[in-house]
Amino acid sequence: MSAASQPVEFGFQLLGTDGAARRGRVTTAHGTIETPAFMPVGTAATVKAMRPESVAETGAEILLGNTYHLMLRPGAERVAALGGLHKFMNWPKPILTDSGGFQVMSLAGLRKIEEKGVTFRSHIDGSVHFLSPERSVEIQHLLDSNITMVLDECTPHPATHEQALSSMELSMRWAQRSKDGFKKRPGYGLFGIVQGSVYPDLRKRSAEALASIGFDGYAVGGLAVGEGQEIMFRVLEETVPHLPADRPHYLMGVGKPADIVGAVQRGIDMFDCVLPTRSGRTAQAFTARGTVNLRNARHQDDPRPLEEGCPCPACTSCSRAYLHHLVRSEEILGLMLLTWHNLAYYQRLMAGLRAAIEAGSLEDFVAGFHETQAGGDIPALG
């Protein structure tokens, strides 16, 4: 076997730190991911309204795919027969898939959770499906996901200590079964998920339980479910120190730019969120100067770009007046361009965080971030 065809081991390299923040690199069979990293969400084998080439152009190095959606349509066995998810959706770079558990809870009908797994009805056609830790890992294997997530129960918020304990313990048993079912291959990894709601003792127990099973990465789940930023940051401060430092730390489903910045300061390496893509479809743009609503009539005669210096096509080739016109006319190009811009903004933010950690200037970077955000959008013309 030649050097070029040596299989790549899945791994994480810690390149540097600044306080609790980490600069790292995840290695997979489909390429590397510089961290802190933001993963755009490609729910149904597409990042909505974006060609995969365009997603890559924003700087994204890894996508998230949804096991729940893909198992229902087009089906994991079908994707496997067609060569896996990378080939199916024309995304040759790394892919992480969630376990399907979160969507079963939030989208499916008639859920029944038992020790063996969860039975649910498809939100598409009402058909009945069963998802166990073993089946979730198998589906993610069929999809050819580089990072498989264990099936867990995302503990609802709020939960009593007793509820959170019982739910967390179920998730830990499922984590062991996920690990047992996972087929190790070079360049592919399995991540565990810490639960425990807002309770420090449970978060610590969960982190330690996962570490003793042993995973390629550790996610913090059960946050961004309505608890608010303050509690989320507190839980991170109480949880991340208990995660193995030599593995990537992933905060699931987060978040707004300020959430991400704060979580990076608390030792998180990876993020995913529908916010930049979903907001792009509702005329909300993220910028260094806060969010901009392109539907607002203040933009209708404004020849200036949405965000000066942004390299995305919405900013380099369109005026605010044109973007406003597209939004008001409900033109598809409007949401294509705003989705692109939002993904580009998120990637620029991550690049800025990485550079700041490398330079040891994260504190200054964060202060500048908050100051510019608070300053708000450029004043209207005239």
Place this chain on the structure above:
Amino acid sequence: MSAASQPVEFGFQLLGTDGAARRGRVTTAHGTIETPAFMPVGTAATVKAMRPESVAETGAEILLGNTYHLMLRPGAERVAALGGLHKFMNWPKPILTDSGGFQVMSLAGLRKIEEKGVTFRSHIDGSVHFLSPERSVEIQHLLDSNITMVLDECTPHPATHEQALSSMELSMRWAQRSKDGFKKRPGYGLFGIVQGSVYPDLRKRSAEALASIGFDGYAVGGLAVGEGQEIMFRVLEETVPHLPADRPHYLMGVGKPADIVGAVQRGIDMFDCVLPTRSGRTAQAFTARGTVNLRNARHQDDPRPLEEGCPCPACTSCSRAYLHHLVRSEEILGLMLLTWHNLAYYQRLMAGLRAAIEAGSLEDFVAGFHETQAGGDIPALG
């Protein structure tokens, strides 16, 4: 003034013929157009679901913009203040605008046609507007359209000889007023529109009336309004010989690939139609082997491209199975890709027609076109 900054005159060069078919070149201030040419429709300052760069990548050299839509939203004066339509929508190549008359008849409410012009209610907000030949030409000037169309009355089908005569004569008086109102500038042209319904004597009278006024190009209007291909071709045969041969001939609102092929054989140089873009949004793909409905379950496991040899991203980077999945999941990327494919197919068809005319082999090309279309889609797998 240096040679590079010499203003370009609007013009038409006849490069060759094959039977009645013509190979030509239109010159404008924003670039040249090789004919026969197909113009994608950019109704509201966007070709739906396409970035302008992507439209250009398909081979399109000119777009059609809709005066009716643009006068209502964002407004012609606003577009002018923002630097004209090319800049507004980031399309630096030539633009042709229709006069607004057709959409007033098909979309607006409460129309009142008088000698001076037409009063109508906006389909967007019910506001009352007035469009005269002079105002239509002025709007198209404000948009900075390279090819302005005269305001005409698109005679409904069917019409009696008397109705068609009266309507055509109104259009000819409006054509003169449009000519009088048009501000000549280097690289910008004004096209007249032949009316006369299905009546050869009226078509001839209309063509001669326009020729005596004198235009930079001549369109055939009032076709593709439900009369069917046979009658359309007959009217073209009775009309095109009366159009000045040294000016481009434009068949408005046409059509299916076979309509375009037949019209090119009858001396038409320019086309526009919503069919490739609209069909792209309803899962219908145009190919050399006829139309393909990607919603059909026969594609769900098919790893083959939509159309072998097509250079568009739908064909080079996606399987039929993936396109089918996107369509069934109602994903925006599906209509983005199918619109792109359809526009690429239309441009490939036009390039084939141009090459065949140059080679003097149009008859063979057309025979091959019909044979392949009749052969139908590739057989389903398995």
